[in-house]
Every structure is written in structure tokens, then in C-alpha cells.
Amino acid sequence: MKRTLQIGALVGAAALVLAGCSSSPAPASSPSAEAATAADGPRVALGYEGGVLVLGGEELDVLGDFPSEDFIRLNSAGDGRHVMVTTSEGFQLLDVQKPELTDLLVPAATAGHVVVHGGTTVLYDDATSDTTIFETADLAALDGSLPDAEVLPGVEAHHGVSVELEDGTLLTTVGGESGRTGIRVLDAERNEVAANAECPGVHGEGTAEGERVVFGCENGVLIYADGEITKVSSPDAYGRIGNAYVAENSPLVVMDYKDDPDAEGYLLRNIALVDTEAETLTKVALPEGVEYTFRGVARGPAGEAVLIGTDGSLHWIDPATGEVTKSLPVIDAWEGPAEWQAPHPAVKVAGDIAYVTDPANSALVAVDLAAGEVVQTVELPQVPNEIAAVS
16 A cells, blocks of 8 residues: 655754764865856766765866765656755755755665656665665755655565556565565555566666666576566576666666676676666677676667776667677776775766766766767766766
């Protein structure tokens, strides 16, 4: 059964708690509202140890620098205005257009995935497995308080994810203390209509053309389409897939792939190509000397995949074949992080531009994907870690 909460009344006290645990006592700072409003173009939010930067305008000037916790995660809210800043207190809204790190907070004991699709923005709390669903358009129209949201209570707490389709169908992961096992499908009235428990270690999701939804497993993927769930196995006994990089106008999904359960570190040397229409999965090895992490892949405006490799080049990849069609040196070669939370190169795409973080040089590199060239390199006042881009 649906349960609707008005979250706006909850955010004041939670925001005060958040301020109390902020790693820096310095007040939020930003240029004048007049200067920020004058900056056209996309916005880029960059998390660093102790805060978040907002860049924008033709020159990607720093429009705002706001203190936060030592480690935060950033996800676009999908409304062209906000980024969800994941903190120890929940999901805090960063208005990148003003810019302003607002005191609006969706409380969560362990804030996790943010999924935008079909006009909704869905938040997941790993500590409770509660799913919070906003109308994305309502977030864009905020005037000082959060809009009403549907909150679907979790069954067993686990690191999970949910996505709502255009007809109100909700797909959500299943798991508990003994591990994550699969997904459930709930109709618009929140009655279970399908389930699959053949997905050990289920993690991540992506929605492709035709609202075909894919979830990663330790031995393949689950594909949901037209009311049916199909398991597609990896070519290896252990073929872990945890993240999906999608273009919603393409049935082809690029996913990360790990084939050695004993491998140390976070670097990967293979990708998985999933055709959600044909229901196939293909493992593709990257060129010698090219490895990446889960932060290093995005999809471009033509559906191409772009990957920032350890060789320092941005690689264009055909999602149908896995062929590297173009490579462009953009940063220095780099090594994998000791911990996944540590700063290392990441890529996000907004419009025709791919933004690549360069932690080693405290810089951000903008690449025109259509022209295949670096158009700007911006020095930063902090070492970038997480990134979100809003066009």
C-alpha cells in the first residue's frame, strides 16, 4: 500500500544535525546572486574533502564553494536544477543554478542510490531499504520546502536500488543480512506482480529503450521488459556486473565487468555489453594498458560509451561491438585507488561535453565529444572527487 509523507516539515532539525557534523565550520560562500545568475550553460558540481564546488558559465568559473562532510556523493536530481548531495544525514539538495547548498534534506540513515527516470526521482535508504519517490518536476519548482513524496517501506535492509517506470510500476532489489538475491516488481498499487531470486549480489540498475531495465548480478544480469524478468548469464562462472551505463534511446547497455573474485583493488579490464532487446550479454576486453573504475564510464549524446582509462585517454566505445573507435589523451596516466572512496578520475556527460576529473592536478577537463577535442582545462581550488553535471 502506498504511504505518502510530507518531508518538508522534517528537514529543519535534520539540517541542523548535518551542520553540526560538517567537517568545516566555515560559512557557505558564493559570488553574488547577480553574478551567478549571469552565468549561462551547464553546471558541474564537484565533491572534495570537506565540501562541494559548483562550476558554470562559458569559462566554468567557480560559482559556489560550500562546506560539507569529508566524503560526499553527488547525483543529479534530474530536474535541471538540483544535485542530491549524499551525506551521513541523508540526501541534501544543492541548487546548482543559484547556486546554494540548501537546508532541504531528505533524512536517511544510510543514503544510497539516486535514480532518475520517467518523471520521477527515486531515493534509496540502505539502512531501512525504504524507497522515497518524488515527481521530478516538483523538485524543479521548489520554493523553500520539499514537495510530498511517496515512501515505500523496505522489507529487509540491504544496499539496494529502486526505479519507477512511466506507468507506476516499481522495480526494487531484494536482500537482507545473508546477502542480496534479486528483484521484485510492484504494480502502481504496490502489489507484487513478479520476482526473481537468481541474481546473487544484485547491484545497480539502468533503464534502456522501451523501459527495459537491467540489474547487475555476480553471474550475469536480470532484464525486465513487458512484465517479464529474464536472467542472462555471464560467460564466466564469476562475472560480476555492478553498474549500468545507459542511453534511454538505445537498447544497448554498457556495464562494468569483473571476472576474478580474488583480484585486489578496484581497476577493471573488461566491459560487458548487454542487448536488452536480444537479451544477450557479451564480455569485451579493453586494449592492453587500459583499465578503469566504476566512475570512469558514461554515455555520450549519440549513444556512444566514453571511458577514462588508466592510460590517461578518453576512449570512445561502440556499444554494439565494444570496439574503441577513438582515443584522446586528456590527463596523465594514473593508478587505481587504494579505496574506492579516494579521489580518482571520473567522467560525466552533459550535452555534447564530457567532464573528466583530474585529481592529480586538481583540475577539470572538458571534452567536446562531437569534435573529439579538449575544449577547456580548469584549475580547481580543491582536489576533485565525486562529480555531477547538469545541463
